[in-house]
Amino acid sequence: xxxxxxxxxxxxxxxxxxxxxxxxxxxxxxxxxxxxxxxxxxxxxxxxxxxxxxxxxxxxxxxxxxxxxxxxxxxxxxxxxxxxxxxxxxxxxxxxxxxxxxxxxxxxxxxxxxxxxxxxxxxxxxxxxxxxxxxxxxxxxxxxxxxxxxxxxxxxxxxxxxxxxxxxxxxxxxxxxxxxxxxxxxxxxxxxxxxxxxxxxxxxxxxxxxxxxxxxxxxxxxxxxxxxxxxxxxxxxxxxxxxxxxxxxxxxxxxxxxxx
Amino acid sequence: xxxxxxxxxxxxxxxxxxxxxxxxxxxxxxxxxxxxxxxxxxxxxxxxxxxxxxxxxxxxxxxxxxxxxxxxxxxxxxxxxxxxxxxxxxxxxxxxxxxxxxxxxxxxxxxxxxxxxxxxxxxxxxxxxxxxxxxxxxxxxxxxxxxxxxxxxxxxxxxxxxxxxxxxxxxxxxxxxxxxxxxxxxxxxxxxxxxxxxxxxxxxxxxxxxxxxxxxxxxxxxxxxxxxxxxxxxxxxxxxxxxxxxxxxxxxxxxxxxxxxxxx
Numbered sequence: 191x192x193x194x195x196x197x198x199x200x201x202x203x204x205x206x207x208x209x210x211x212x213x214x215x216x217x218x219x220x221x222x223x224x225x226x227x228x229x230x231x232x233x234x235x236x237x238x239x240x241x242x243x244x245x246x247x248x249x250x251x252x253x254x255x256x257x258x259x260x261x262x263x264x265x266x267x268x269x270x271x272x273x274x275x276x277x278x279x280x281x282x283x284x285x286x287x288x289x290x291x292x293x294x295x296x297x298x299x300x301x302x303x304x305x306x307x308x309x310x311x312x313x314x315x316x317x318x319x320x321x322x323x324x325x326x327x328x329x330x331x332x333x334x335x336x337x338x339x340x341x342x343x344x345x346x347x348x349x350x351x352x353x354x355x356x357x358x359x360x361x362x363x364x365x366x367x368x369x370x371x372x373x374x375x376x377x378x379x380x381x382x383x384x385x386x387x388x389x390x391x392x393x394x395x396x397x398x399x400x401x402x403x404x405x406x407x408x409x410x411x412x413x414x415x416x417x418x419x420x421x422x423x424x425x426x427x428x429x430x431x432x433x434x435x436x437x438x439x440x441x442x443x444x445x446x447x448x449x450x
Numbered sequence: 451x452x453x454x455x456x457x458x459x460x461x462x463x464x465x466x467x468x469x470x471x472x473x474x475x476x477x478x479x480x481x482x483x484x485x486x487x488x489x490x491x492x493x494x495x496x497x498x499x500x501x502x503x504x505x506x507x508x509x510x511x512x513x514x515x516x517x518x519x520x521x522x523x524x525x526x527x528x529x530x531x532x533x534x535x536x537x538x539x540x541x542x543x544x545x546x547x548x549x550x551x552x553x554x555x556x557x558x559x560x561x562x563x564x565x566x567x568x569x570x571x572x573x574x575x576x577x578x579x580x581x582x583x584x585x586x587x588x589x590x591x592x593x594x595x596x597x598x599x600x601x602x603x604x605x606x607x608x609x610x611x612x613x614x615x616x617x618x619x620x621x622x623x624x625x626x627x628x629x630x631x632x633x634x635x636x637x638x639x640x641x642x643x644x645x646x647x648x649x650x651x652x653x654x655x656x657x658x659x660x661x662x663x664x665x666x667x668x669x670x671x672x673x674x675x676x677x678x679x680x681x682x683x684x685x686x687x688x689x690x691x692x693x694x695x696x697x698x699x700x701x702x703x704x705x706x707x708x709x710x711x712x713x714x
Contacts, residue, residue, distance in 0.1 A: 214622040221626020228633035232642050239647050240496050306625070363477065370484050381491050 222309025260314025266307025275351025282442030355436025464563025534615025
């Protein structure tokens with residue numbers, strides 16, 4: 191309860207901070223929504239020409255893209271520092287969070303809000319509404335699936351970022367992994383063979399951020415819900431374990447850091 | 451000649467500098483490997499589903515090599531708009547403006563120096579993967595035509611990104627304009643889907659705009675080189691370089707009059 195209050199206070203401060211530059215905030219939100227729509231337009235062109243890829247049509251792509259965008263937006267909005275965790279570790283900026291009486295990981299990752307995330311988050315819902323498969327129970331599943339996909343994505347980013355405790359500068363790897371998650375996440379799992387599927391559920395869990403949540407939204411099955419919940423829980427625990435194991439190796443110089 | 455030597459030196463310094471961190475260079479280029487692999491999965495299934503080996507003159511082989519070239523072009527672009535907009539916003543542009551060189555040519559030489567090795571490593575990794583997946587690269591004539599037209603692509607890209615960066619004189623944040631530019635390249639440039647697969651009306655629109663001359667042109671020339679297409683791409687690049695280049699020079703001259711730098 192105490193931690194929830196703390197999180198709400200951090201998020202409120204983040205929101206006030208990004209709203210300080212209102213024009214920039216609105217430009218970023220609208221710009222990101224337009225950006226998402228334009229990116230999706232490629233798939234509209236593709237399915238207009240080829241109609242179907244192993245049972246996956248444009249309507250299914252709307253849902254997959256929607257849940258992926260909303261999950262990405264949710265993480266950008268509420269856990270914005272997950273994208274830059276490796277830089278925070280390398281630059282010794284964890285000192286600030288370590289000196290405060292709050293959970294280090296939670297405080298670190300929640301201390302930044304990426305304005306454009308609001309555009310992604312909102313666009314995801316628009317995409318779902320446009321899919322032609324909208325139902326009220328589907329909408330509730332969309333919300334749940336977005337949340338679970340966001341947990342997987344944030345946990346994955348924390349695991350990758352925490353590797354900086356062992357390997358130092360890994361910003362390239364972080365970018366590579368974020369891009370891989372987004373790129374692979376939008377494709378249906380039917381596209382891949384069994385070895386590739388294994389990778390997409392484990393090393394790069396993109397299937398748990400795009401295709402599996404989309405299947406769950408389209409049709410409720412205990413199997414897909416179990417996959418999503420198990421994936422989110424496993425990756426969450428793994429991320430906490432990796433971060434705190436790495437934290438024991440953390441060293442910082444005498445640089446003065448200012449966190450605003 | 452003296453003036454050319456000055457910019458050649460800036461180009462050389464950035465070029466050498468880009469080799470100072472080979473790990474960084476290779477790390478960036480690794481991204482092309484998963485992209486090519488996923489494209490292969492998608493297009494292999496698409497061609498199988500269509501029940502044909504050739505769609506609008508493109509085979510799986512030519513599609514994959516086309517996409518390799520398109521990816522190389524896109525992934526090699528330097529983040530020039532962000533650099534210029536930061537220069538404008540934090541006032542560090544003043545350090546460049548008071549030097550004895552043109553700001554625009556300085557940025558051009560700089561961005562060229564950043565692009566060359568990035569393009570080479572992307573092409574290398576991309577080619578290895580695509581070679582392994584579909585077979586050896588197309589005929590050498592394609593390489594030659596692509597190489598010549600890619601230079602035009604870089605000039606066009608420089609004009610557009612520089613214009614976006616300089617818009618920081620007027621707007622707080624240029625990143626939305628960068629995202630939209632990137633998506634225009636994706637859609638109208640034929641970056642993710644070759645333009646040959648588009649409906650004819652959209653092909654006509656796309657081919658009249660600079661984005662097709664930037665990605666589709668060099669990539670298509672790479673897989674199916676023809677003198678007619680080569681001349682056409684060069685002509686489109688020339689027209690758009692004149693239009694965008696003039697707009698850039700005009701905007702820069704106007705922008706500098708807005709500039710106010712406080713402190714130092």
